[in-house]
Amino acid sequence: MDEVRWLKKGCAFLVLCCTAGAIAGSAQTFATVEVFDATDGANPSDALIQGTDGMLYGTTNQGGSDGSCGPNACGTVFQLFGGIRSFDVTNGGFPFAGLIQASDGNFYGTTEQDGAHGGGTVFKVTPKGKLTTLYDFCTQQNCSDGANPFSGLVQGEDGNLYGTTYEGGDVNCDYPQGCGTVFKITRQGGLTTLHSFAGPDGANPYYAALVQSTDGKFYGTTFLGGASTVCSLGCGTVFKIDAEGALTTLYSFCSQSACTDGENPGAGLVQGTDADFYGTTLSGGDANCLDGGGCGTVFKITSAGRLTTLHEFRLTDGAFPYAGLVQGTDGNFYGTTYEGGVYTCSTGICGTVFRMTPRGDLLTLHSFDLTDGAGPIGGLMQATSGIFYGTTYDGGFLKGKCYGNGSYHGCGTVYSVEMGLGPFISFSPRGYGKDGQIAGILGQQLTGTTSVSFNGTSASFTVISDTFIKATVPAGAKTGYVTVTTPSGTLTSNVPFRVIP
Numbered sequence: 001m002d003e004v005r006w007l008k009k010g011c012a013f014l015v016l017c018c019t020a021g022a023i024a025g026s027a028q029t030f031a032t033v034e035v036f037d038a039t040d041g042a043n044p045s046d047a048l049i050q051g052t053d054g055m056l057y058g059t060t061n062q063g064g065s066d067g068s069c070g071p072n073a074c075g076t077v078f079q080l081f082g083g084i085r086s087f088d089v090t091n092g093g094f095p096f097a098g099l100i101q102a103s104d105g106n107f108y109g110t111t112e113q114d115g116a117h118g119g120g121t122v123f124k125v126t127p128k129g130k131l132t133t134l135y136d137f138c139t140q141q142n143c144s145d146g147a148n149p150f151s152g153l154v155q156g157e158d159g160n161l162y163g164t165t166y167e168g169g170d171v172n173c174d175y176p177q178g179c180g181t182v183f184k185i186t187r188q189g190g191l192t193t194l195h196s197f198a199g200p201d202g203a204n205p206y207y208a209a210l211v212q213s214t215d216g217k218f219y220g221t222t223f224l225g226g227a228s229t230v231c232s233l234g235c236g237t238v239f240k241i242d243a244e245g246a247l248t249t250l251y252s253f254c255s256q257s258a259c260t261d262g263e264n265p266g267a268g269l270v271q272g273t274d275a276d277f278y279g280t281t282l283s284g285g286d287a288n289c290l291d292g293g294g295c296g297t298v299f300k301i302t303s304a305g306r307l308t309t310l311h312e313f314r315l316t317d318g319a320f321p322y323a324g325l326v327q328g329t330d331g332n333f334y335g336t337t338y339e340g341g342v343y344t345c346s347t348g349i350c351g352t353v354f355r356m357t358p359r360g361d362l363l364t365l366h367s368f369d370l371t372d373g374a375g376p377i378g379g380l381m382q383a384t385s386g387i388f389y390g391t392t393y394d395g396g397f398l399k400g401k402c403y404g405n406g407s408y409h410g411c412g413t414v415y416s417v418e419m420g421l422g423p424f425i426s427f428s429p430r431g432y433g434k435d436g437q438i439a440g441i442l443g444q445q446l447t448g449t450t451s452v453s454f455n456g457t458s459a460s461f462t463v464i465s466d467t468f469i470k471a472t473v474p475a476g477a478k479t480g481y482v483t484v485t486t487p488s489g490t491l492t493s494n495v496p497f498r499v500i501p
Helices: 014-023
Strands: 029-035 056-060 076-079 084-086 107-111 121-125 131-136 161-165 181-185 191-196 218-222 237-241 247-252 277-281 297-301 307-312 333-337 352-356 362-367 388-392 413-418 438-442 451-454 457-459 461-465 468-472 482-486 489-492
Touching: 438 482, 451 468
Parallel strands: none
Antiparallel strands: 029 413, 056 076, 076 084, 107 121, 121 131, 161 181, 181 191, 218 237, 237 247, 277 297, 297 307, 333 352, 352 362, 388 413, 438 468, 451 457, 451 482, 461 468, 482 489
8 A cells, every 4th residue: 555545634733622622621521532443443552642743643553454464454554534554564564562753754663563574673654654664673593683573662862763672682582582672773774783681681571662861871661571580481670771782670570579569561661850760560569459460550760770669550440551651741640551440341341541640649530431442552642732642452342343352342442631731842853952953842823933942041943834843952051941932822841851962
């Protein structure tokens, strides 16, 4: 499928403004935004991103127009209320991870399977929908370059892309399919394996995309491995790694009695405004939950490896958080659980959306009931309208039929959560830069902007569109919040812009 049904921009603010207008006025409102029907994709499994055009983009793990992968199809890249681009085995299949938009304006992502050698791919999609495979994993003997990347990518300060693979790597690893890798790849497709996990230092990073910290290092998690012997293959780790590949294991889960500190982190980390990192574990925690294995936790960890368990799920407030967290403009953290909640679905228990304060006070915002979605694997993102958006892997069965053990439970949904938070500006693709470098500013209703300020220092700027500004980091600027003055008022960035030497 060529560049078909991609980027139809009939209402550039349909998601960010039209929906907001329909559900505004409530301090907390949930709405189903889209229900997938297989032909336009099925089973989205990661968070959405907001492009510089203001629209939302993502991937679906299955569905689409190409049947090369079998009846479930190979998955898609999509623009919400826009177009889709279907995978076809040769260019990859079954993307679990979402997208990033890099500094060149193109979108980048990974597929977990298929490609030329069956080990998954790294791909690029232009804003016009042209898809290019940048790298096919298992190109090297015994997949020493990695295999099956479940997680997405992050663009580093050096402009390269960084990611992980679930399997492959060192053939001497404790596990027969390999323990996975950390890699760096240029935007032209040149791949360097930075680290091959061996087991004791971690193994099999799952949905866990890396995050580059303010200290310049990358932080991530592994689903298995580590020092604990409670789990047969290890209970998972938190690690940090630099751009040259020097890795330090910061924490091994199940270090505490009965694994109250959690086990098997599936998702990546987010760095909070306090500089600490926040994340989730898929199991462990409260031993009274379900079969005694625990329903998962939320934790905080410092860059030195000091971990604090903030919350242990108990089923009624959620269970098994596959996804990580996002910090909202109110300072709270927002996330999802795959199961748990107050409704019982035919597929199990449907999952939740929650809010948690930095000290660990958790409030369940929504329990899915299958008709409005079920089983959110992906987390939330906050659009510059202030509204949160997420996806469910299952549910929404009032439209179309999808696959699964002879039963049809729906193809998944896109939903929104309105918390009464106002609009803001964010940075695309990154919130750091040197004096004289160009910073991308993402927002809405930016036409007519009269000033841009970096922590009080005025900057020169160009309004590219109603949703995007390019500003020059001014000489003498210091790390801090960025403000943009528009005809509608002043917008402030959701995080500080970091001025680097």
